Amino acid sequence: MKTVILGSGKGTNAKAIVQAQTKQLLGNAEIIAILSDKRESGILEIAKDHNIENRYLDPGPFNSKFDEKSEQAWIETIRGYEPDLIALAGFMRILRPSFIDAFEGKILNLHPSLLPSFTGLHAINQAFDHGVKISGCTAHWVNEEVDGGKIIAQAPVRIMQGDTVEMIRRKIQGVEHMILPAVIRDLSVGSIPFPES
Numbered sequence: 205m206k207t208v209i210l211g212s213g214k215g216t217n218a219k220a221i222v223q224a225q226t227k228q229l230l231g232n233a234e235i236i237a238i239l240s241d242k243r244e245s246g247i248l249e250i251a252k253d254h255n256i257e258n259r260y261l262d263p264g265p266f267n268s269k270f271d272e273k274s275e276q277a278w279i280e281t282i283r284g285y286e287p288d289l290i291a292l293a294g295f296m297r298i299l300r301p302s303f304i305d306a307f308e309g310k311i312l313n314l315h316p317s318l319l320p321s322f323t324g325l326h327a328i329n330q331a332f333d334h335g336v337k338i339s340g341c342t343a344h345w346v347n348e349e350v351d352g353g354k355i356i357a358q359a360p361v362r363i364m365q366g367d368t369v370e371m372i373r374r375k376i377q378g379v380e381h382m383i384l385p386a387v388i389r390d391l392s393v394g395s396i397p398f399p400e401s
């Protein structure tokens with residue numbers, strides 16, 4: 205299962221996936237490329253450290269979405285890898301319908317809340333501000349509704365009195381690092397199905 209990872213940040217989830225691959229815990233999945241919309245992102249360093257094909261691609265002039273021209277370049281580059289799965293691991297851009305259509309049923313996202321609660325940006329701050337006592341992470345298919353696609357897997361964390369946003373983030377990332385490689389492995393061996401087209 206040829207897998208391309210897209211990310212914008214530190215890349216701790218990409219690292220967990222790559223480490224699972226190194227330990228042969230990723231089933232039939234193979235990480236063939238890691239792409240970032242941020243030139244200096246940790247995720248590209250992680251790819252380099254593990255000798256995985258990696259590229260910065262210009263995202264265009266907007267902060268949170270692609271413009272038409274850059275989107276086309278991203279689509280063409282990703283198509284070149286002929287991926288079976290595109291895993292968004294901290295990719296901080298809202299994908300337009302034209303991008304989603306180009307890879308229908310193949311885009312998996314990781315979100316730092318128990319969806320459908322706390323969609324969009326700053327999900328961990330939203331959970332903190334609401335004072336919820338259980339949060340977690342969600343792996344889900346990407347459709348045209350932001351963080352609204354079918355849920356594949358979730359993992360909970362408890363939020364204790366006195367936890368800071370940073371402490372909650374660390375707890376959530378702890379479960380993310382388990383759930384994302386596990387979902388990719390399960391997809392690659394067919395124990396989790398891809399969406400029906």
Ligand code: GAR
Pocket residue numbers: 211212213214215216217218247293294295296314315316324325326327341377380
């Ligand atoms: C992860 O916590 C992921 O859930 C979140 O970004 C972080 C990336 O961390 N994604 C989103 O907020 C998407 N809306 P990482 O770069 O260390 O893997």
